[in-house]
Every structure is written in C-alpha cells, then in structure tokens.
Amino acid sequence: MQAHQDTSRSHFPANHGFYINIAGHRMGQPGRYYFPHESEGHPNSNVPGIADGEDGDYLTDVLTTKAISFIEEHLPGDAGQRLLL
DSSP states (O other): OOTTOOOOOTTSGGGGTOSOOSSOOTTOSOSOSBSSOOOSSOGGGOOTTOOOOOTTOBHHHHHHHHHHHHHHHHGGGOTTOOOOO
16 A cells, blocks of 8 residues: 555544544645645645634644643543543
8 A cells, every 4th residue: 555545534533532633634734834724725634623713823823722721621520531632
C-alpha cells in the first residue's frame, strides 16, 4: 500500500475508545492555519469540528481554547476517562 491511500476510518479516535474528536481527520494537516480552516483546492484538508471562528483566528490557539474548556467542563467529574490532546 502506498502512503495516503488508506481511506478507512479505522485509525480514527472514535474507533479506539474516544468519544469526542475535534479537528482530527485523515489528511493530518489543516487546509489553513488561520480561520476559516478550509482549503478550496483540497477539501479533504478541511478541519472538522471548528466551524465557529473569526477571520484570523489561529488554529493552534483555537484548539488550545477548546482543550482547556473541555478539561474544565469534563475531567473533574469523569475520573478514569481517556483524554488525548
């Protein structure tokens, strides 16, 4: 098999016990690092789960904010749950 030919989703986090996946997709890199995080020429690189934002929002900052919010909302009451950032 050649690189980038696997179109299955068997390696996605949802298939390994994680119930939330923000911005994870098969291409591995975003269409753009600044909002909107989409690429007209390469729609497979569009970043899923991050539709809200303003022009110029940097992807790393958006993901950091979402991670902090998730931790504050879920982890104190969900001891023992898996978390992958």
